[in-house]
Amino acid sequence: MLKLTMALAAVAVGATAAAAPALAQQNEQFLPSLVYRTGPYAPNGIPFANGVADYWTLLNERDGGINGVKIVFEECETGYATDKGVECYERLKGKGPTGAGYFSPLSTGITFALTEKVPGDKIPLLTMGYGRSESRNGAVFPWNFVAVGSYWTAADVAVQHIAKELGGVDKLKGKKISLVYHDSPYGKEPIAALEERAKKNGFTFKAIPVTHPGVEQKSQWLSIRQDRPDYVLLWGWGVMNSTAVKEAAAVGYPRDKVIGVWWSGAEPDVTPAGEQSKGYKALMLQHGAGKFKVHADLDKFVISKNKTATKDDYAQVLYNRGLLNSMLGTEAIRTAMKKYGNKPMTGEQIRWGFENLNLTEARIKELGFEGMVSPIKLSCQDHQGADVARVQQWDGKEWKIISGYYKADLSILDPMVKDASAKYAAEKKITPRDCSKES
Amino acid sequence: MLYRETGQFKTSYAADMAIFPIRQDRIALYVLLAIAFIGIPVLDALQVWPFAGEYLLRAILIPFLILSLAAVGLNILTGYCGQLSLGSGAFMAVGAYSAYKFGTGVHLPLGLFDIAIPALPVLPSILLGGVMAAAVGILFGVPSLRIKGLYLAVATLAAQFFFDWVFIRVQWFTNYTSSGSVTAPELNFFGLIVNKPVERYLLCLIFVTVVALLAKNLVRGNIGRQWMAIRDMDIAAELMGIRPLYAKLTAFAISSFIMGIAGALWAFVYLGSWEPLAFNIDRSFQILFMVIIGGLGSILGSFLGAAFILVLPIMLDQVPHALGIPISVETVSLLVFVVTGALICWLLIVEPHGFARLWLTGKEKLRLWPYPY
DSSP, rough: OOHHHHHHHHHHHHHHHHHHHOOOOOTHHHHHEEEEEEEHHHHHHHHHHHHHHHHHHHHIIIIISSSBBEEEEEEETTTOOOHHHHHHHHTTEEEETTTOOOBBOHHHHHOOOOOOHHHHHTTTEEEEOOOOOGGGBBBTOEEEEEEOOOHHHHHHHHHHHHHHHHHGGGTTTTTTEEEEETTTTHHHHHHHHHHHHHHHHEEEEEEEEEEOOOOHHHHHHHHHHHHHSSEEEEETTTTHHHHHHHHHHTTTGGGEEEEEEESOSHHHHHHHGGGGGGEEEESSSSSSSOHHHHHHHHHIIIIEEETTOOOOOOOOOHHHHHHHHHHHHHHHHHHHHHHHHHHOOOHHHHHHHEEEEEOOOOHHHHOOOOOOOOOOEEOSSSSOOOOOEEEEESSSSSEOOOOOOOOOOOOOHHHHHHHHHHHHHHHOOOOOOOOOOOO | OOSSSTOOOOOHHHTOOSSSSSSHHHHHHHHHHIIIIOOOOHHHHHTTSSSSHHHIIIIIIIIHHHHHHHHHHHHHIIIOOOOOOOHHHHHHHHHHHHHHHHOOOOEEESSSEEEEEOOOOOOHHHHHHHHHHHHHHHHHHHGGGTTHHHHHHHHHOOOOOOHHHHHHOOOGGGGOOOOEEHHHEOHHHTTEOOOOOOHHHHHHHHHHHHHHHHHHHHHHSSHHHHHHHHOOOOOOOHTTTHHHHHHHHHHHHHHHHHHHHHHHHHIIIIIIEOOOGGGGGHHHHHHHHHHHHHOTTOHHHHHHHHHHIHHHHHHHHHHHHTTOOOOOHHHHHHHHHHHHHHHOOOOOOHHHHHHHHHHHHHHHHHHHHTTOO
């Protein structure tokens, strides 16, 4: 009988839980956050999620939301798994008075799956520095915004930096560059761009896959020791990055010849390897670690009031990237409000906001992001808006910026974007929009 | 009193051999099918709670149906024929990628002669995906003639890793996409584009109903009895004249066929765009757990197990938020693991034969109600 009572109680609790009416308040903008605070990618997922949430909290605390519209946000744990990500997307997409504003899944796999779903639901997908590289073409991918940089941008900039270190693009000829990559759509994305560069600049390119989650890389680094490439590019995520740095040290491969993508260039990637990671380089998605003007406000309105989950990761690379991600999203909402009025925006309106987003030098300064990001302008045709990146180096304690801005070679990348998006359009029977007719 | 077959006389052999010989069972099944086929679409059209929005259909019912289908497939192999398999994910992947290839056109230059099949419509693609999975299942089922139990599990594990590798490495299967992720073709069934959640749900439901009925009939018939004889004692079965080769390989073929269809549906209908990680070893374990928790050797158990393993964690995940308890998603997702794990342990201690046996016990009690002795 006791069992029965307990079971009934459990059912009753479950029923009331499910039936709890969602208190829909009118002047609220709902923003979903797909996070992974558990699993092998958590060391990198947590700081990003904290940055994303803290910027939204800051806007609520300091300005009372966006133009008076309060931000309401909810996190959903994906664990970096695609099917869980899809479930989270379905769970959050309809919440709030106008539905979810935009999604940033921070996973290439989930991005690919959601790319199929967002056109039907009319919700933009902000994939800052990841996702489908060809989704830069807004005519074919109206809902994807691979803002600030794609993997192809990253690959191109990495090769440019190598050329600079070698003393000129012509010095690339005959050199060997290997790519150690996470064996998933994420890691495979840069291969096309690197192969293109290899053809053009005459270096030998070799791609070496590492199986998810990437804690086992012995054989890959042994083959690197045999092969002795001049440079190794690292396209890892989560525990794979620190493992790669450790393995590089174990086979005695010089760390300053290893260049990671901007997802392999944060504190959790190097600190576990300790002294061994000294000298390791990584690209920057424009910004680095450290405090900027926006952090003063964060200190005042969020951190000191204890409204955050951030601890050690405050002002670290990925935390700052989370801030940037939220800033881009909320600025797109602000842009949309200029056209549609100061009320909660629908996904469709926010998409318009993204396409007309113009972050000028002055606006970036006003927002307190000066020094973190250079001006970005998105348009109907161009959903990326920027092609620049820098390189940083780990000195054992912190990331040091060691280069100026490189601009990706669009004469190589633009035709690739065009081809790949045309192929996608043909496969999915999409008729590209005519961007000259968009307002 | 309510649930008793007293007075239901069988006057023909057909009546005697019906799937559900008790009238109440038949009525219950009809009611269930009516709810699934008519009730849920109507509720969805009216947008009644909990059908408001698309969440319940898209994120719960569709994956539940597809994984139930996979569990039915594995249950035939493991539950009825007693062949332990850890290769479910691989067979699903074979189904998904074959369906993708057939759906986008197969072109295989072989030097002397080229195989070129134009892009097929979705339905034949999915069915052919099942056929390919069946072929692979037979191939990987051959070792079962010599090895048993855990050793066979390891052999099927080989299938799992082999196909993980194949679909990542052999770019032909992914039509040479740069990222290795593929997107499903348009779901066009005889001119009807299946896109709305309720349409997708009905599509899965039709597949599941047809396959479950076929499976139920198979396991009641000659071949099902052969499987069960092999499961219970293969030497005795052989002495009785059952050919292990035939029995085991048919079990592998049919089970893989069903899992292949489930894989194709998972890729085409649920995910839409996928990578080999969607069918990795975790998927195999998930389906095996569904079968064990649901009840080995029970078609109904497959559905109950799928509901438990898939739906319960999702529900648990949402309870704290729905109740307004302010704990972080991190803690919640860890709690979900703990609670689900504890429930599985508790269930297996209380009822090692899974939900299907609980169901049977319940039915027995109901027959004696209200005068148990």
